[in-house]
Amino acid sequence: MKNFANSLFHCLILVAFVITSATAQQSTLTVPVIEDGQAQAIEEFSNSEEWIRHDLWVETEFDTDGDGELDRMHVAVTRPAQTENGDLKLPVIYETSPYYAGTARPPYDFFWDVKQELGEDPPTRKTGPEIQRRGERPIISNSHISTWVPRGFIVVHSTSPGTGLSDGSPTVGGENEALAPKAVIEWLNGKANGYTTRDGNEQVEAFWTNGNVGMTGTSYNGFLPFAAATTGVDGLKAVIPVAPVTSFYKYYRSNGLVRSPGGYLGEDVDVLYDFIHSGDESKREYNNRTVRDGIMAEGLDRNTGDYNDFWEDRNYLKKMDNYKAATLMAHAFNDWNVMPEHSFEAYKQLKEMGVPAMVYYHQGGHGGEPPHELMNKWFTRYLFEIENGVEELERAWIVREGDDRENPTAYEDYPHPNxxxxxxxxxxxxxxxxxxxxxxxxxxxxxxxxxxxxxxxxxxxxxxxxxxxxxxxxxxxxxxxxxxxxxxxxxxxxxxxxxxxxxxxxxxxxxxxxxxxxxxxxxxxxxxxxxxxxxxxxxxxxxxxxxxxxxxxxxxxxxxxxxxxxxxxxxxxxxxxxxxxxxxxxxxxxxxxxxxxxxxxxxxxxxxxxxxx
Structure with missing residues (x-):
């Protein structure tokens, strides 16, 4: 990356732990291996056939599906076999999503009809189809695993409330969608309960982690790390949200105007609810009646597009008082789905709050992670707690017109100071x-x-x-x-x-x-x-x-x-x-x-x- 090598404090750090291998033979393993500020792949962790993969359910502090029991989130773990005896404790990279278990299939004829006179009641919307849940235990997702497990990280995935094998209801930006990853992070730090089954009492402990957690994801999956960070949960040390929604009002409205996200004409918060509601079939009727046909129907207001309490509850830019996770924000200037104002306003607030923050922008459309080198340095600094000079780097990395996304230009800040x-x-x-x-x-x-x-x-x-x-x-x-x-x-x-x-x-x-x-x-x-x-x-x-x-x-x-x-x-x-x-x-x-x-x-x-x- 342009100016990157000159900006970075080059280092080679070897931190050694003596551990007992999964085969009970004594061995010495060096974790992490750091070159140029980045965690390097470790041969002993690189054989996927030796990784341990298991799932569990983490209990939250809410009940959103009306069954009188606290909702439990379905969680999957992928970790090196060398962590099994408890001597080696590694940091976690965690992604959560409402999409893992499947979404509504075409035809997408349940969007709002945009042919409507302004200020009048909109035409009645057709509700979405029943989603056929997919996926097999214990694997929720394979994202990030091949990148980070060989480098000495554990990778964790979870399904959002009301999706897949997680209890609860989707709320599309409601409080439970922030508290769900908070509970998982607390479980990783020994402060919440995990269970071997969805409704049993046999507990599972995360004995294999040091409790340092980083989160990442794109779009909705980028909103969830940001939302989790607003809770101030201990243990969440770093987040890399890519094209994150930070205010659902800004996603579905503009300055009082009803506006669709680019490429999804007629989408609104209740449409997205129908698109992701893949949870327990026996709970769907209650969830639909309570959330979609109750809270959302009363709050989304397609008649005027005005800002109200419903949208205030889904505005996480207003919930940043406890935010402390070091944040590398990534977005595109031509993202007309989740528009760049979402990350722009969040980054501005983080700087004002004194939270470690950096931005990466490219010139394309929706999505696009920062270069691996930048992500690696960010997670290495804050999850392994290794002084690799990332704080001395420029704060803004912008891909210039015609350049490759892996080759951003460094600037002192964004907007340009001049x-x-x-x-x-x-x-x-x-x-x-x-x-x-x-x-x-x-x-x-x-x-x-x-x-x-x-x-x-x-x-x-x-x-x-x-x-x-x-x-x-x-x-x-x-x-x-x-x-x-x-x-x-x-x-x-x-x-x-x-x-x-x-x-x-x-x-x-x-x-x-x-x-x-x-x-x-x-x-x-x-x-x-x-x-x-x-x-x-x-x-x-x-x-x-x-x-x-x-x-x-x-x-x-x-x-x-x-x-x-x-x-x-x-x-x-x-x-x-x-x-x-x-x-x-x-x-x-x-x-x-x-x-x-x-x-x-x-x-x-x-x-x-x-x-x-």
Whole structure:
């Protein structure tokens, strides 16, 4: 990785333990073996046929399936045979998931119908099919095992509440989904009970671990380590969440607007519940009635999209007071499923709290772990407690355009410390293209667009002439421009109806849709808002037709270098075919140009646009 070798405190550490092997023969084994700050594969641990694999159930502190008994989570362990006599105690890498036991199969006809008038009751949703649970004991998952067990770690997996052989109910971000991994970590530290069976009393002890636990996973599996860390549970020393949901409101809503995650039009929290509910068939009716058709039906509010107590309970950015696990956050700037604001806001808070934190970003889409080298150094530092210099490394690792994901560029931090806000103001041009200026004009008047969900945002960005969007562009860039941070937009607008969608994209033009083009060639960032929530996220109010309102909101964070020869464009339209609800076409949005602007965080600030009027 660029600058990595020069940044790392190189070390070679050998920590020796004398242990008795599984065959009762005396031997000496060196654990861990560290080179260049990383745990190396150990020959004695590398034969998978000698690994010990077993499962158990860990008792939690909650009962969410209504049977009067504390829920137990199904847990699987994979460890070297050399840990069996109890003399060798190793750290744990742990992943938990609601997906391991299977999910709903196609056809996916149980999503919400997005063809809906804003503010009205949505069409009735068809419930999902019964999930056929899959998997055989004692193996829950094989993820991470071949990577980490040879290097001296034990790998643990568990199924989330209400999935697989775990008791309870899925809640899609509810408290039990944070407390479940907390219980497993406490069991690994001798503070919770584990049992050989789901309903028996024969206990199992984790005599083979030193109690240091690291967690990782992607998407929902990335949310769960983050959620576990918010509990402050002792023993959870490090987490590497990849594309994690940190607020389910931000996953399913945007600034008061009902918005689907990219690629899953019509998904909502109850849809995901139906997708993952693979637990005990005898408990499903109670869970459906209590959670899906009770708590979720009352709280998700697809009528207004407002923030409420239901979403507050699923906002883990508000639950970080006890967070202490060292965190390597990983995400993509073009992840339009779990959008980069999730990790961006979490990382910002962790820095303010003084928790050890680092970020890795790439330019692709959903998912994508950090390079193994970086993950290894992180887990080695905090699970083996070896001083390998990881604290002295740069805090941000960003894959530059066209580079391999294994080769990020190191930066002092993210956003770039030299980035400062640059504000642009639109100049008239509808229904063709207007301009963008660094100087605010006056007396420009207004421009109007007509909503029509039939057209995608990419089609609107490329159109030379259309009344379904407004677009404003800079002159052609004479030098490349490095954007780093979170852009924002201010739109002063009027609607001819009491409710309207508002969509804003920042794009790079001319549009590159040829072979081999990347998403970063076209879309810089984007965002959505409900103008009814211009004053309050939790209390939207109908718009007075013809009255102007100023709507201010953040767009998705980004770090991108726009090459010379491109133009930066501000695209404003109403319904986003791929993300928002689809009201009947015809709503008119009128934009006050003098009171509309957007701000980009740019390395070297306005100097990067020298020569631009």
């Amino acid at each position: 980035a400062s806000p640059v504000t642009f103001y639109p100049t008239s041009g509808a229904p063709e293209r207007g301009g963008l200026s660094l100087n605010q004009s006056s007396n420009q008047g207004t421009e109007t667009l007509v909503d029509n969900y039939s057209f995608t945002g990419s089609a609107l960005a490329q159109a030379e002439w259309t009344n379904h969007r407004l677009i404003y562009t800079t002159p052609e860039l004479s030098d490349s421009v490095h954007i780093s941070g979170q852009p924002s937009v201010t739109v002063t607008m009027a609607s001819n109806k009491p409710a309207a969608n508002l969509t804003v994209w920042v794009v790079s033009l001319p549009w590159n849709d040829g072979r081999g083009s990347q998403i970063t060639d076209n879309i810089i960032t984007r965002g959505w808002a409900d103008p009814q929530n211009y004053r309050s996220l939790s209390d939207g109010e109908p718009l007075e037709p013809g009255e102007f309102y100023t709507v201010e909101f953040d767009l998705q964070p980004d770090d991108q270098i726009i090459p010379a020869g491109q133009k930066i464009g501000l695209l404003i339209f109403s319904s986003d075919k791929e993300y928002t609800l689809w009201p009947q076409p015809g709503t008119e949005l009128t934009i006050d140009l003098d009171r509309t602007s957007f701000t980009l965080p740019v390395v070297h600030g306005a100097d990067a646009f020298s020569g631009m009027n």
